Amino acid sequence: MLDVNPPELQENTPWVEKYRPNVLSDIISHEQVIATIRKFVDKGELPHLLLHGPPGTGKTSTILAVCKELYGESQSSFVLELNASDDRGINVVRDQIKTFAESKNHYTTYEADHMTFPAQNAMRRIMENYAKNVRFCLLCNYVNKITPAIQSRCTAFRFSPLKEDSIMGKAINIAKSENVDLTQEGLKSLIQVGHGDMRRILNCLQVVSLSHKNQTIDENVILSTLDIPLPSEIKNVLTHFTKSSMKESYEFVQQLQYTKGYSIKEIITALYELILTYDFPDSAICLLLKNFGELEERCTSGANEKITLSALIGAFVEFRNELFKLKYDLSNV
16 A cells, blocks of 8 residues: 655655644744634634734634634635635635635635735625624734725734744754754844744754754854854954945955855845944934835845945945044944
8 A cells, every 4th residue: 555644755844834733722922812712712703803913923823723623624624715815806705705605604714915905895795794604814914905894894913923932942842853953052043033933933944954964053054054144244244334445345245245145135134133232323323224224125126236235335334424423433343
């Protein structure tokens, strides 16, 4: 007989799915939110839900856990799951959702970030007309993209970035389970890279462990594997930006990008985090951070990297001029 779950397939399972919580009690952080949803589940009186917040904070895991607790292994017969990144038009609402809502008692989970406004307006009527049959659970990163009419019909819960203590405990347990030798510095670096996103943290940890099997995973291993500038490298960049000429600064960063492959966006992000550790005057910091925001927006829009680097160096020239006016000593940078 053919083994439908051979060991090699089990080993290659993404850790995001392998360690996804199966019940509400396994959801980390969000204690008050989970406690409220638990009461709904226990009473069997779940309202329409709108779970919103940054990615990787447990929205999908929470609603999947709710479905499992309500229906067990037969949930596929009672739950319709749609992703509005693909199924976002009005025809999906008229065909799939309306047909599903008319049939029997069940729940609809919908990742609604990119759902069009006509589709949302059509779904609003279905939510009203078939409230006895179906409950909608909408998930999104940006709640302002959901129409007020939909929001008013749902009980909304915000999923904020996960707490550092919760992430740290989860990451340590998974590292032990996968026999990953993760140092304390590596763990801190991993959490810093994740920014409260558990999905990103697990993906990063799995990538690093696969590329460095049977090795100690420290800060340098994590940052180099993920193509994130090392602290020492960013410190050198800041030193050049605050003390060297524009030409020298440009050539230094260009060489760093050529040898390590760093994107200008990663350099800006690392510089931002380093800048905040210094006690620079408020006026100079505000000027620099304003320019950082504009530069990051350009990077996201696909701006030319060389031009963006030149603009970044120009931002630091303004920063230096402001510090010069304030007679700030740059010798400690």
